[in-house]
Amino acid sequence: MLKTFLDGRKLPFTVDITEGLDRSAEQNRLAFKWYGEISEQTGEDIEDVRARCKLEIGVPIMRRDSEKFCGTYDRIVRPLPHADKLDLIRDTEMPVTSLMKVKQMTEYLDLMFRRHSEFGIVLTIPPDRFAYDPDRRMAA
Template sequence: MTLPKQYVSRASTLQESLAAVAKLPWILAEAITRWGEIEVIVRKREKHRSQEQNKLQRKWCKEAAAQGDMTAEEYRGYCKLHFGVPILRRDSEAFREVYDRLIRPRDYAEKLELMMEPLDFQVTRLMTTAQKGEYLDAMWTHFTGLGFRLTDPNLKGMDPSQYKEAA
């Protein structure tokens, strides 16, 4: 049987916290039985990327595909490799270790392929909302710098003729 690397409980209200604490004796006993020594950590939860951020990323990849020479999935893989990987390598020792061991030694074409479906190496799924915001900013800068027109997230629902022009 594969054991989990960690037990995680999230709470944002006192009631949720008390429910999590009620489970704690069993979790601690199970963890000590399985691993011997354990470490208990309480920290501020970092919220992960939002659905709106995901939708915007996908929309921009489709818009890039309509204007460029790659498919939306190829642009998604490109962005994950060029913008997402550096953010996560900078911010996560665990991500950096796995990426550097498994992906970094490969040639560029293989790295791009690993970022896309069907393998889809996790990058943006691991991001916080702040990291995903940084990622989207990098996408915006890159594509508009190439002359692509992307939907301005501040103009949700507006006609494409009203998109913000690249500066």
């Protein structure tokens, strides 16, 4: 289908093909649920929680996995003081997690869970939809 679509396009044009799946809506919902739970348990503003997680967890993942992100971040953002980085991410909604693929977002969520659990913060663990569930099987 892609070849047929491209054959019908007028030249010149540019195409970008990227490996991997975009992060899932399920992952997005879980991240925002956890931002809220962290905020409720710590008293930290939810947007501050989100910015801190993006900076401290998401940025290292994206710097490791994307030369383009790393180059731009290191040139423009990295020299800033920590508080200014948080303000930038929070106030501009700087893309970090929105750039992630499913695998990267999985790592982000895993690190977010581990880091906050170490401080006694309780986060919702979603049910494993692939696990054996005899009750679900009986209902089917």
